[in-house]
Amino acid sequence: MRTAKRRIDPSVMRRLLSQPHRFHFFQAVRLLQVQFAREAGRAASPEHVLATRLRFPNTTRLSFPPSEIEALHVPALPPEALQDDDAFAEAIASGKLDTVALTPAFFGMLGAQGALPLHYTEVVLEREGVRRDRAPRAFFDIFSHRAAALFYLAWQKYRLPLQHEIDRTRHYLPLLLSLGGIGDRAARADLHEAPGTIHDEALAGYASALRHRPVSAAYLGRVLADYFQVPIRIEQFVGGWYHVPQGQLSQLGLGNNVLGATALAGTRVWQRDLRARVWIGPLARADYRRFLPGAGDAEALRKMMAVLGGATLEYEVRLVLRKEDVTGCALGGTDGGRVGFDTFLATRPSRHDRDDAHYTLQPVH
Structure with a gap:
């Protein structure tokens, strides 16, 4: 429980609205865009939110800018809402944060850093100070708002983490x-x-x-180990016996076979280039069962091997159960095992890890 005099740090959004000079321009616009996008949900795109709820007016100051943001004004937000987090949260929930006017000090048409000569800024200041006429400044704001919005979108476009965050x-x-x-x-x-x-x-x-094609065994093992968060290595050129299709068997009187080239004795052939072995482990019992046939990670492994390794190979999966979890088979109880996978005839603790269980993924017939 917190003490009665403990200070509560203000939220980032409330700090931005009360002290905008402490933020960079891109950081401030990003926070506001995330806030508005969260409120709008899927009803509006980030570009639409940026164009309709944020305004970028011109600065008319001729002095050196001390920060990237000169001012940040929310017309509908009362000043007392920035005093504490509870009042600010209530104001946000009631829709008081409708539109925000953010005045950049380094960008625009007017001001010391503006694109136009200083004479234009002096004329605008004279019209506002003497005649109370804000029309010239509002006219220039039309162009500066669009330019600042495009400037931010161009900065955001080539930063993929921001694209992931927004849309x-x-x-x-x-x-x-x-x-x-x-x-x-x-x-x-x-x-x-x-x-x-x-x-x-x-x-x-x-x-x-x-x-990446072709994918090496070391690279494939690292990717799978990173995805499943368990030790995995790939053994190449395991080899196996494969049945020869009936139409390719050597038979007398049915086709011409060349000795040493197309003639084949028997109904199966040994090939080393069609199979790889996937060693998984040593695993704890809970992780071990996740890779048994039919389990979730076993199916995920099959899909990942098909995507990463292609469909031309078959994979023999070897599960390694760590020696601490090798226990004897017992009837009853709730932690029953599967015959042939995680049950053992043992009366004493195992001295080594067990790799008896294995099965084949996407077999080549």
Whole structure:
């Protein structure tokens, strides 16, 4: 429990509205854009929010700017709402933060840093001070507002983390997925199905690995270990026996076979270039069961291997159970095992890890 005299740090948004000079221009606009986008939800795009709820008027000061932001004004927000967090939260909930006028000190048409000669600023100041005429300044604000908004959007466009923060589904994710070669929704339909769902954000994170062809065993092992957060390594050229299709068997009287070239004795052949072995572990019992056939991570592993390694290889998965979790088989109880995978005939603690369990992913027939 906090003490009665404990200070409460103001929120970032309230600090921005009360002390705008402490923020950089891009940082301030980014905070306001996030706040407005959160309020609007999916009803408006970030560009629309920036154009309708933020204004960038010109500065008329001729002195050196001490900060990037000269002033920040919210017409509908009463000054007492900035005194404490509770009053500020109530004002935000009631819609008082409708439009914000942010005056940049380094950008615009007027002022010491403006694009126009200083004579224009002097004329505008004279019209406002002597004649109470704000029309000239409002006229220049039309151009400075649009220029400042485009300046911010240009800064934001080439910073992908900001695209992910503001509008990830329309810009950020499609771009990275397209770089990985799976921008089409139909190509990712199987990956989204349960069990073993693989989200688009995860695929986007491995976009460089998805487009890397051919993928090395070391690279593939590192990507899988990073995704599943368990030790994984790939063993190449494991080899296996494969049945020869009936039409390719050597038979007398049915085709001409050349000895040493096309003639084959037997119904199966040994090949080393069609199989790789995936070693997973040592694993704790809970992690071990997540990779058993039919479990969620086993299905996710199958999908990741198909996307990363291609469909031309088959993979033999070897699960390694750490020796501390190797226990004997016992009847009853709630922690029952699966015969052939995590049950052992043992009466004493194991001295080494067990790698008896194995199964095959996407077998080549």
